[in-house]
Amino acid sequence: MQLVVTGATGFIGSRLIDHALSRGHRVMALARNPDRVKPRENSRFRVAKWSLGDPLPAMTQASAILHLAAHIPADFGDAHEAARCFEVNTNGALQLAMHAASQGVKRFVFFGSGQVYAPTSESASETSAAFPVHRASYYLASKLAAEICLLSFGTANAMPVTVLRLASVYGPGMHGAGMVPTFIRALGSGRSVVIRDGGRYRVDLVYVDDVVSLALAAIEKEQAGIFNAGSGQACRSLEAAQTIAEALGAARDLVNVEGARTDGAALGFAELSVAKAVEQLGYNPRSFRQGIEAWKAETGLADFRSGSGQE
Structure with missing residues (x-):
C-alpha cells in the first residue's frame, strides 16, 4: 500500500x-x-x-x-x-x-x-x-x-x-521529558529518583x-x-521506577518514596480498555515490564542505561 x-x-x-x-x-x-x-x-x-x-x-x-x-x-x-x-x-x-x-x-x-x-x-x-x-x-x-x-x-x-x-x-526515540525517560536517565547514571504521593500516581x-x-x-x-x-493496564509510578531499576541492574534503594504508601485513591489516569482492539484488530499489547525489556534488547544495556536514542 x-x-x-x-x-x-x-x-x-x-x-x-x-x-x-x-x-x-x-x-x-x-x-x-x-x-x-x-x-x-x-x-x-x-x-x-x-x-x-x-x-x-x-x-x-x-x-x-x-x-x-x-x-x-x-x-x-x-x-x-x-x-x-x-x-x-x-x-x-x-x-x-x-x-x-x-x-x-x-x-x-x-x-x-x-x-x-x-x-x-x-x-x-x-x-x-x-x-x-x-x-x-x-x-x-x-x-x-x-x-x-x-x-x-x-x-x-x-x-x-x-x-x-x-x-x-514510550520506547526507543522518545523525547526526554516524561516519567519513563526521566527514570531511565537517573537510575542509569546511579542517581536516585523520588516517587511522590506515596507512589499512587498511575497511568497506562x-x-x-x-x-x-x-x-x-x-x-x-x-x-x-x-x-x-493502550496496554490495558494501569502502571503506578513506583512500579514503573522499580521495573526500570531491575532492567538496569540498579540498586532498589535508589527508588525513594515520599508520602504515605496507603491504599488511598489513585492519582493520574485509569487504564484504557483494549478489548475492542483485541477483538477486531488482533491487538496484543505488551505489559510495561515486557516493553522495557524490549527497549533494552533493541538498544543494548549500555545504550539503554545512558538513554541512547532519546531525542
Whole structure:
C-alpha cells in the first residue's frame, strides 16, 4: 500500500515509517522541514515538504493517510493557546481529510489521546464519557473535536476514518521529558529518583511498537471507528521506577518514596480498555515490564542505561 504519514519527524511517526517499510508498504513522509526527517535508503520511501493547511502533494492511489502532526502548546494551561490548538488540531485535521478525499485517498487514521476520558476508577472504554476539563483542556478538547469532525466527514464522504486514542507512549526515540525517560536517565547514571504521593500516581503506559502495529492493522484489516491504544493496564509510578531499576541492574534503594504508601485513591489516569482492539484488530499489547525489556534488547544495556536514542 501507499501510506502517507504526517508528523514524520516525531517519535511515533518515525517509528511508524520504519515499521510500514518493513512490511513492504510504500511511504510518503510529510514534514515542514524535510531535512529533519531521518534518511532511509529505501526506494519505497520519499519525503515531501508540507505544513497543515497546505494542499497535499500529488499522490497516486494513496491507500491511507496517518495523521500525527499536531500543535502541542508549551503551556497546557494557557487559554491563549486554545485558538491555535483548534486551528491546527481540529480545523487543520478536517482540512487535511477534505484534501485527501478530493485526491481519492481511501482511508484516514487519526492519532488522538486516551486522556480525553472523564476521570474514572474503572477502565475507560471507547464508549466511556469523554470530558477533558481536568488537565490540558484546550489541547485535549481540540483533539476530541477533531475526532468528531473527522468521523462525521468520513461518514458523509465514504472515506473510512479510524481514531486511535493513545495512552502514554514510550520506547526507543522518545523525547526526554516524561516519567519513563526521566527514570531511565537517573537510575542509569546511579542517581536516585523520588516517587511522590506515596507512589499512587498511575497511568497506562504503552510501548510505541504496539501503537504502530495497531495503526497498521487498522489499515490492513480495513477497520474504521474509535479504538483505544493502550496496554490495558494501569502502571503506578513506583512500579514503573522499580521495573526500570531491575532492567538496569540498579540498586532498589535508589527508588525513594515520599508520602504515605496507603491504599488511598489513585492519582493520574485509569487504564484504557483494549478489548475492542483485541477483538477486531488482533491487538496484543505488551505489559510495561515486557516493553522495557524490549527497549533494552533493541538498544543494548549500555545504550539503554545512558538513554541512547532519546531525542
